[in-house]
Amino acid sequence: xxxxxxxxxxxxxxxxxxxxxxxxxxxxxxxxxxxxxxxxxxxxxxxxxxxxxxxxxxxxxxxxxxxxxxxxxxxxxxxxxxxxxxxxxxxxxxxxxxxxxxxxxxxxxxxxxxxxxxxxxxxxxxxxxxxxxxxxxxxxxxxxxxxxxxxxxxxxxxxxxxxxxxxxxxxxxxxxxxxxxxxxxxxxxxxxxxxxxxxxxxxxxxxxxxxxxxxxxxxxxxxxxxxxxxxxxxxxxxxxxxxxxxxxxxxxxxxxxxxxxxxxxxxxxxxxxxxxxxxxxxxxxxxxxxxxxxxxxxxxxxxxxxxxxxxxxxxxxxxxxxxxxxxxxxxxxxxxxxxxxxxxxxxxxxxxxxxxxxx
Amino acid sequence: xxxxxxxxxxxxxxxxxxxxxxxxxxxxxxxxxxxxxxxxxxxxxxxxxxxxxxxxxxxxxxxxxxxxxxxxxxxxxxxxxxxxxxxxxxxxxxxxxxxxxxxxxxxxxxxxxxxxxxxxxxxxxxxxxxxxxxxxxxxxxxxxxxxxxxxxxxxxxxxxxxxxxxxxxxxxxxxxxxxxxxxxxxxxxxxxxxxxxxxxxxxxxxxxxxxxxxxxxxxxxxxxxxxxxxxxxxxxxxxxxxxxxxxxxxxxxxxxxxxxxxxxxxxxxxxxxxxxxxxxxxxxxxxxxxxxxxxxxxxx
Numbered sequence: 001x002x003x004x005x006x007x008x009x010x011x012x013x014x015x016x017x018x019x020x021x022x023x024x025x026x027x028x029x030x031x032x033x034x035x036x037x038x039x040x041x042x043x044x045x046x047x048x049x050x051x052x053x054x055x056x057x058x059x060x061x062x063x064x065x066x067x068x069x070x071x072x073x074x075x076x077x078x079x080x081x082x083x084x085x086x087x088x089x090x091x092x093x094x095x096x097x098x099x100x101x102x103x104x105x106x107x108x109x110x111x112x113x114x115x116x117x118x119x120x121x122x123x124x125x126x127x128x129x130x131x132x133x134x135x136x137x138x139x140x141x142x143x144x145x146x147x148x149x150x151x152x153x154x155x156x157x158x159x160x161x162x163x164x165x166x167x168x169x170x171x172x173x174x175x176x177x178x179x180x181x182x183x184x185x186x187x188x189x190x191x192x193x194x195x196x197x198x199x200x201x202x203x204x205x206x207x208x209x210x211x212x213x214x215x216x217x218x219x220x221x222x223x224x225x226x227x228x229x230x231x232x233x234x235x236x237x238x239x240x241x242x243x244x245x246x247x248x249x250x251x252x253x254x255x256x257x258x259x260x261x262x263x264x265x266x267x268x269x270x271x272x273x274x275x276x277x278x279x280x281x282x283x284x285x286x287x288x289x290x291x292x293x294x295x296x297x298x299x300x301x302x303x304x305x306x307x308x309x310x311x312x313x314x315x316x317x318x319x320x321x322x323x324x325x326x327x328x329x330x331x332x333x334x335x336x337x338x339x340x341x342x343x344x345x346x347x348x349x350x351x352x353x354x355x356x357x358x359x
Numbered sequence: 360x361x362x363x364x365x366x367x368x369x370x371x372x373x374x375x376x377x378x379x380x381x382x383x384x385x386x387x388x389x390x391x392x393x394x395x396x397x398x399x400x401x402x403x404x405x406x407x408x409x410x411x412x413x414x415x416x417x418x419x420x421x422x423x424x425x426x427x428x429x430x431x432x433x434x435x436x437x438x439x440x441x442x443x444x445x446x447x448x449x450x451x452x453x454x455x456x457x458x459x460x461x462x463x464x465x466x467x468x469x470x471x472x473x474x475x476x477x478x479x480x481x482x483x484x485x486x487x488x489x490x491x492x493x494x495x496x497x498x499x500x501x502x503x504x505x506x507x508x509x510x511x512x513x514x515x516x517x518x519x520x521x522x523x524x525x526x527x528x529x530x531x532x533x534x535x536x537x538x539x540x541x542x543x544x545x546x547x548x549x550x551x552x553x554x555x556x557x558x559x560x561x562x563x564x565x566x567x568x569x570x571x572x573x574x575x576x577x578x579x580x581x582x583x584x585x586x587x588x589x590x591x592x593x594x595x596x597x598x599x600x601x602x603x604x605x606x607x608x609x610x611x612x613x614x615x616x617x618x619x620x621x622x623x624x625x626x627x628x629x630x631x632x633x634x635x636x637x638x639x640x641x642x643x644x645x646x647x648x649x650x651x652x653x654x655x656x657x658x659x
Contacts, residue, residue, distance in 0.1 A: 104558065106556055
């Protein structure tokens with residue numbers, strides 16, 4: 001067990017002292033499709049320090065997954081295009097890196113857990129083969145050694161009887177079990193950054209909690225940084241330290257989990273929080289954000305959220321707020337500008353049940 | 360076996376996750392439960408057995424005439440009767456199986472190799488190469504298989520090798536299409552993205568992650584193509600484009616000969632006709648059975 005797949009990273013302290021592990025600067029990812037250009041990600045910036053956890057939240061189609069696929073450079077280009085931006089990983093720009101080097105980063109430095117454990121495992125190989133794949137690719141281990149490592153990593157993600165499981169095919173495992181296999185696969189090379197793209201969405205509720213708990217413990221144990229993509233604010237509350245809220249390809253609000261969940265500034269964040277059913281609101285009508293996500297080919301003028309925003313006033317339809325424009329700078333909303341003749345600032349509605357979750 | 364598995368260590372393991380016997384073993388188990396496929400397999404077994412052991416099974420020389428009256432009806436000595444030259448029809452059908460088997464297997468193998476290569480390049484590389492290769496494939500696919508085969512035999516001349524080439528060329532574009540199609544859909548599969556995310560290269564993705572998944576479709580197509588090949592060979596023979604030596608015992612040629620004598624000796628069409636049907640149906644049934652049993656997701 002020495003040299004286990006999950007050693008404690010002594011390097012964390014030194015690395016986190018300096019610059020961020022991952023720094024995304026003004027990333028834009030566009031898709032050229034028949035009807036025009038979809039700006040799936042439109043100028044977002046954020047960073048993750050080594051060993052830290054960041055949640056990216058937003059409803060479907062807001063660009064969360066495209067962000068993670070852009071970081072991993074897994075998008076097919078064309079139709080995708082990244083016209084501008086930098087993705088600095090340990091100071092190196094992943095976007096301009098040669099393919100050969102990028103392959104060494106994938107799986108080895110940055111690993112990914114996908115949403116659908118049902119379809120993200122190859123049906124014709126045993127789970128052992130698939131975990132061993134990454135190890136063979138990056139560490140040049142023999143088949144035998146890689147296989148032993150696969151058994152070890154299955155053990156590390158809490159799978160009983162790993163010697164037997166390792167020889168099974170994906171279709172013989174349950175959804176939760178497969179997601180554990182995916183996590184084992186992602187961790188097999190001790191990545192410095194783990195990207196989890198909706199890791200619990202396809203699982204049922206009881207398994208969700210287990211998988212989140214597992215991600216948290218392995219993240220803790222390995223000292224890997226975690227970027228968690230989800231639409232579920234409950235998941236965010238339980239798992240990460242910092243949050244970025246995305247809407248229509250933009251970041252609308254960022255901050256610590258406490259700040260964002262307990263004192264949301266952006267009307268969209270407030271709407272998201274308001275739409276979670278809670279124990280305290282029995283019998284009350286569930287709040288929803290009225291309207292739908294804007295048509296990607298026909299974005300509204302000014303703020304993307306303006307047509308759905310209950311607080312929208314003139315500036316919102318004229319200019320596009322970005323992070324840094326307002327005061328405080330961590331929200332992209334004209335309600336927070338000094339010059340604005342703001343009608344009413346959003347009512348802060350603390351979520352007491354989420355406070356409980358935060359401990 | 361159930362009692363043996365009930366050791367304390369495995370008691371907690373749910374029933375659905377019993378140990379796998381491996382993908383191919385599992386497929387075999389499923390195939391054994393598939394009755395039509397077994398019937399198909401039996402037909403093929405008879406066909407192959409007869410082809411291999413024709414000289415020992417048959418009591419006569421396929422080309423020796425004058426064994427009795429011409430167009431002698433079936434009798435105890437000649438189960439399928441005698442043809443216009445007094446040759447034993449059953450013996451000729453047995454020898455004909457050899458031609459059908461050899462031509463079928465060779466042409467499908469050649470077609471599979473060419474088509475597989477084209478499909479793998481088109482589906483794996485994509486882009487302009489894919490477009491060019493697929494347009495060429497389309498041209499071949501636009502011409503009905505048997506017509507294409509007739510054209511090739513007409514162009515290259517009569518002969519067994521020419522027939523093999525003709526049937527191979529008629530089959531290759533189908534294999535190319537199938538392989539390319541499954542590779543394209545696999546490219547979108549999440550597990551391929553997952554494999555990319557652990558750092559697999561393009562070639563490795565294609566050869567190790569995608570091809571094995573596409574293989575099952577190809578195996579099924581090849582089995583079904585064997586049936587078509589046998590019919591194509593017989594069809595060419597029936598149209599007078601069979602082996603150049605008219606004495607060669609070939610099912611299609613024999614069928615033509617027997618239709619000419621349909622009024623005098625109607626029984627002559629049965630032996631070659633039944634032989635074609637049995638062998639073609641055999642491969643069709645097996646192909647369908649394989650399609651069902653090779654899909655690991657259809658388990659149970």
